Amino acid sequence: MGFAEEHCKWLDDHKNRRSGERLDRLKRGHGHGEQMFVERVWWPIFGHMADLHPEYEVMDWRGRPYFVDFVWKPGQVKFAFEIKGYGPHVQNTDRTRYRQELNRETYLQIAGYRVVAVPYDDLESAPELTISLLKSLLVPSLLKKAEGEGRLYTRLESDILRLAARWNGSIRPVDLVNELGVNPRTVKKLMNSLCEKGKFRPIPAPVSNRVCRYEYIHSFMDTELW
Numbered sequence: 158m159g160f161a162e163e164h165c166k167w168l169d170d171h172k173n174r175r176s177g178e179r180l181d182r183l184k185r186g187h188g189h190g191e192q193m194f195v196e197r198v199w200w201p202i203f204g205h206m207a208d209l210h211p212e213y214e215v216m217d218w219r220g221r222p223y224f225v226d227f228v229w230k231p232g233q234v235k236f237a238f239e240i241k242g243y244g245p246h247v248q249n250t251d252r253t254r255y256r257q258e259l260n261r262e263t264y265l266q267i268a269g270y271r272v273v274a275v276p277y278d279d280l281e282s283a284p285e286l287t288i289s290l291l292k293s294l295l296v297p298s299l300l301k302k303a304e305g306e307g308r309l310y311t312r313l314e315s316d317i318l319r320l321a322a323r324w325n326g327s328i329r330p331v332d333l334v335n336e337l338g339v340n341p342r343t344v345k346k347l348m349n350s351l352c353e354k355g356k357f358r359p360i361p362a363p364v365s366n367r368v369c370r371y372e373y374i375h376s377f378m379d380t381e382l383w
Contacts, residue, residue, distance in 0.1 A: 160200050164192070167206040179214055182224050186212040190240040190277045191226055197284035198275070202292060204374040205355045213237075217257075218264045228270070236295070237270040242277040310354075313337065313347055318356060321373035328357075329370045 168187065175183060191211065199209060213228035215237075227238040239262070262272050273294065279287050310318065320336060321328045333344045348371055351357045357371040 160196055163200075163206065164195060167209075168211070171211060178222070179212075182214075183212045186224060186226070190242065190280060193277075193280040193284075194227070194238070194240055194275060197280055198287050198291065201284075201288055202295075207231075207355055215265065215268065215270075217261050223261055225265070225270075235270045237265050237272045239272065239274050240277055240280070241274045310351075311347075313339070313343075314351055317347060317351060318373075321357070321371075326373040327360075327370055328373060330368075 168183075172180060172183060195206065195209075195211075199206065208229055208231040210228045210230065212224045212226065214222050214224055215228075217223045225237045226240050229236040229238065265272050273291070275287055316337060317328070317333060320333070324332075330341060330344045330348065333339070333347075334341055337344070348357060348359075352359060352371070356374055358374065359368040360370045360372055361367060362369045
């Protein structure tokens with residue numbers, strides 16, 4: 158599946174787990190800017206939306222609910238992403254609301270979140286800049302997480318990822334058997350593991366429904382984590 162299908166699946170999953178105001182806020186709040194962030198920045202970096210939560214509810218210092226555009230929580234790490242448009246945030250005539258927004262961001266820092274403001278204009282005109290900045294910001298957290306869990310990929314898994322990238326993203330089990338010199342059962346075990354880690358999607362044959370190839374889910378983070 159490509160981005161559009163994965164985005165719908167991810168959004169529907171969050172909607173199915175919500176009700177009341179939390180559901181209404183997701184329907185209203187996940188707008189054009191938020192969708193651009195996921196498609197033009199997050200998807201190119203990770204290739205999936207695992208651990209990314211849209212319109213995430215937190216309580217502010219007064220105990221009132223507040224919805225962050227996105228929260229990313231891989232393990233113990235917590236990042237809060239806010240998409241900032243020029244008009245609403247710079248020319249806001251409601252000074253009380255603007256002040257409360259700034260205080261909420263400070264409170265999020267106190268609550269253990271790293272708050273990241275993403276310019277809306279860059280999502281439209283220069284998403285590659287946001288990608289570069291976020292990679293530099295997030296890679297240390299991913300490396301720390303990987304170290305805590307042990308090596309993220311085994312040697313053979315890393316070899317498969319390199320082969321998939323070299324073979325334009327599509328890979329067949331029979332090719333891995335020949336290339337790596339291992340038996341089919343080992344290849345099947347390795348591919349199941351990489352599918353669970355979100356690096357491949359099995360592609361079944363149209364008639365037999367037997368998995369005959371795998372689609373590689375590219376991520377700019379791979380070269381940092383192999």
